Amino acid sequence: MERENRIDSVHWLIINGEKRIATVNLFPGVQVYNEKLIVKEDIEYRLWDPFRSKLAASIIKGLKTLPFQEGSKVLYLGASTGTTASHISDILGENGVIFCVEISPRVARDLLDKCVKYRKNMIPIIEDARKYGNYYSLFGNIDVVYCDIAQPDQTDIAISNCKHFLKKGGDLLLVIKSRSINVIKKPSQVFKEEEKKLRRAGFKVKQIIPLDPFDKDHILIHTMFV
Amino acid sequence: MKGILYICEVGSIVLDENLEIVSTWKYPKSAQIDSYEKLKRGELPSGLMDLLNSIKNIDALIVVESELGRSLSKEGFQIEDASNELIDELMFKKISLMVKSGLASSKDDAKDKIRNFAIALSEFKLRKVSAKPDLHIIEAIQALDEIDKTKNTLFSRVKEWYGLHFPELISFFENSTAYVKVISKFGGRENIKKEELVKLGFSIEKAESISISAEISKGGEIRKEELKRISDVAKEVIRLDSLKDKFTSYIEKNMGNVAPNITAVVGANIGARLIAKIGGLKKLAMLPASTIQVLGAEKALFRALRTNTRPPKHGIIFQHKAIHSAPKWQRGKIARSIATKIAIAARIDAFRGRVDKGIEERLQIRLDEIERKYREPPKKKVREIPEQLKKKTRRKKTRKEKKRRGKKGGKRE
Ligand SMILES: C[S@@+](CC[C@H](N)C(=O)[O-])C[C@H]1O[C@@H](n2cnc3c(N)ncnc32)[C@H](O)[C@@H]1O
Numbered sequence: 001m002e003r004e005n006r007i008d009s010v011h012w013l014i015i016n017g018e019k020r021i022a023t024v025n026l027f028p029g030v031q032v033y034n035e036k037l038i039v040k041e042d043i044e045y046r047l048w049d050p051f052r053s054k055l056a057a058s059i060i061k062g063l064k065t066l067p068f069q070e071g072s073k074v075l076y077l078g079a080s081t082g083t084t085a086s087h088i089s090d091i092l093g094e095n096g097v098i099f100c101v102e103i104s105p106r107v108a109r110d111l112l113d114k115c116v117k118y119r120k121n122m123i124p125i126i127e128d129a130r131k132y133g134n135y136y137s138l139f140g141n142i143d144v145v146y147c148d149i150a151q152p153d154q155t156d157i158a159i160s161n162c163k164h165f166l167k168k169g170g171d172l173l174l175v176i177k178s179r180s181i182n183v184i185k186k187p188s189q190v191f192k193e194e195e196k197k198l199r200r201a202g203f204k205v206k207q208i209i210p211l212d213p214f215d216k217d218h219i220l221i222h223t224m225f226v
Numbered sequence: 227m228k229g230i231l232y233i234c235e236v237g238s239i240v241l242d243e244n245l246e247i248v249s250t251w252k253y254p255k256s257a258q259i260d261s262y263e264k265l266k267r268g269e270l271p272s273g274l275m276d277l278l279n280s281i282k283n284i285d286a287l288i289v290v291e292s293e294l295g296r297s298l299s300k301e302g303f304q305i306e307d308a309s310n311e312l313i314d315e316l317m318f319k320k321i322s323l324m325v326k327s328g329l330a331s332s333k334d335d336a337k338d339k340i341r342n343f344a345i346a347l348s349e350f351k352l353r354k355v356s357a358k359p360d361l362h363i364i365e366a367i368q369a370l371d372e373i374d375k376t377k378n379t380l381f382s383r384v385k386e387w388y389g390l391h392f393p394e395l396i397s398f399f400e401n402s403t404a405y406v407k408v409i410s411k412f413g414g415r416e417n418i419k420k421e422e423l424v425k426l427g428f429s430i431e432k433a434e435s436i437s438i439s440a441e442i443s444k445g446g447e448i449r450k451e452e453l454k455r456i457s458d459v460a461k462e463v464i465r466l467d468s469l470k471d472k473f474t475s476y477i478e479k480n481m482g483n484v485a486p487n488i489t490a491v492v493g494a495n496i497g498a499r500l501i502a503k504i505g506g507l508k509k510l511a512m513l514p515a516s517t518i519q520v521l522g523a524e525k526a527l528f529r530a531l532r533t534n535t536r537p538p539k540h541g542i543i544f545q546h547k548a549i550h551s552a553p554k555w556q557r558g559k560i561a562r563s564i565a566t567k568i569a570i571a572a573r574i575d576a577f578r579g580r581v582d583k584g585i586e587e588r589l590q591i592r593l594d595e596i597e598r599k600y601r602e603p604p605k606k607k608v609r610e611i612p613e614q615l616k617k618k619t620r621r622k623k624t625r626k627e628k629k630r631r632g633k634k635g636g637k638r639e
Contacts, residue, residue, distance in 0.1 A: 097337075105351065105352045105355045108348060108352060109352060109577075112345065112348055112349065112352070116345060116348075117345075120341070122341075123340065123341050123344045124344050124345060124348045125344065125348075126347075126348045126351045126352070136235065136262075136343075136344065136347060137235060137340050137341070137343060137344040137347075138317060139317055139318075139320040139321055139340065140317070140318060140320070140321065141318060164310075164314070165317075
């Protein structure tokens with residue numbers, strides 16, 4: 001199942017004989033979701049839990065390239081409490097920016113207190129991703145849009161956000177949970193339809209990764225906006 | 227020449243069509259959020275008017291925010307909506323525009339300012355939503371009680387009035403709504419037919435006894451006009467009953483959002499009453515479990531303090547099924563463990579906001595344990611009674627003393 005891929009910003013550590021992935025903690029000493037902190041040769045790493053983060057799951061399941069790196073600008077839709085967003089923040093480093101869109105004030109509380117407060121590259125936007133016209137504080141060219149909002153119309157939401165903010169040639173990482181789109185249809189059917197929507201909107205599909213056993217009936221689609 | 231009005235986090239800028247800065251208005255530092263929100267809503271703060279009046283030879287303004295555009299055109303400005311391309315371009319160049327206009331001293335400073343503003347605005351939004359929903363729940367639960375009270379008052383009226391005509395009917399009903407429904411459907415007792423009752427869902431036996439007792443009723447005759455008036459009131463009772471359902475489901479839905487953990491522990495109704503009693507979710511979250519346990523039993527509590535008798539073991543939470551259906555000797559223990567869990571749940575709801583399934587499970591485990599451990603009533607302690615009596619008499623003395631002191635004109639505590 002595990003394929004060790006070469007993504008420079010993601011580190012593979014051997015913990016108790018097991019291979020785990022981790023990112024370098026941008027704000028050493030502070031945990032975001034009770035993840036383990038590990039110091040090796042004076043560098044503090046945060047273990048990245050594939051059961052808590054779908055991006056971690058997709059890396060372990062063989063995502064070939066991470067579209068963002070040190071200094072990139074990312075628009076994250078559905079940042080929730082910041083589990084995944086914080087690891088992206090680690091990777092972007094101080095010169096990058098991650099705009100965290102989240103609709104629910106209840107989870108945004110943790111996002112503010114546990115991530116944004118410490119991480120200078122995070123900018124919170126409490127807003128519905130459908131109302132991208134209301135995003136305040138967005139600036140510059142967006143290199144990557146990451147979307148995980150578990151809504152039936154989320155592919156459309158992701159597409160319209162990309163059309164507005166994503167640079168040409170930029171990437172969209174879209175998590176699809178078949179159950180939140182259609183409970184009755186077969187997951188494979190749902191995935192195919194969402195993929196078609198993306199192609200029709202001018203996205204080139206680079207890779208499709210099933211996320212089981214970490215998340216059942218979920219996939220991550222990596223596409224490029226051309 | 228056309229100008230472009232660009233609203234930023236820390237100030238507003240007027241640009242010409244080549245995106246060169248024409249003029250800038252920096253918001254007062256203490257009122258950044260306020261100014262920004264006002265502008266987004268389309269209000270026209272004096273600072274903005276000063277900015278616009280200061281610029282010369284601009285005959286049309288291109289505006290990004292449509293609300294603001296509308297307000298300005300009412301003020302006589304020539305307004306155009308910004309094109310999508312322009313909006314994108316402004317966003318791409320936002321940082322450098324902020325530096326050029328003097329709103330920020332450097333690119334880093336601009337980024338810092340944007341981030342600080344984003345945090346402040348997020349906090350502002352969170353405060354705005356978190357301040358309100360529990361207050362609405364408080365109003366709703368109080369409305370629910372008032373509706374219930376009104377319903378009961380009117381129900382008693384129907385019962386008494388219709389009782390003049392058919393006093394025996396009420397004895398067949400436990401539930402007030404079913405009783406008034408029968409009255410509003412049939413009117414006079416001579417119209418109450420067995421078959422119709424069965425159609426309404428009564429058992430054959432019950433339908434038969436009702437129709438027989440209608441025939442041999444001791445009640446007096448009644449005119450159509452009075453029956454009509456009684457039926458008017460009866461309909462109101464029915465309407466209030468369905469209103470109660472509406473409020474109950476409103477409270478359930480909103481408690482599920484505002485206080486999901488409290489709701490999991492004691493249900494929406496009791497949870498809402500606790501919040502209402504103390505005046506808000508945050509306030510409830512600040513209380514120790516011992517206070518939560520007797521919340522709503524203040525009268526009994528003060529009586530106990532005054533007379534130095536045993537304090538009440540439970541207030542509002544007594545309505546919890548686990549307490550009032552348990553044997554007397556277990557109730558205190560159950561109340562205590564429920565109160566403890568409510569205290570934890572309230573803190574999570576007020577400050578963390580996540581659903582913690584563990585609380586409910588741990589409560590159930592504890593309730594089962596109490597049931598097992600204390601199945602038998604405790605043996606009465608013989609000493610308990612004299613000890614309490616002693617305390618009582620001692621307490622009385624002090625009160626008399628106080629009185630005496632008061633008469634002498636000494637200061638009261
Ligand atoms: C599955 S969770 C995301 C988990 C997150 N990506 C992580 O891995 O840490 C989905 C989030 O999207 C948010 N969401 C749902 N609808 C949204 C919308 N229309 N706009 C913005 N956020 C939304 C939800 O509040 C929730 O926090």
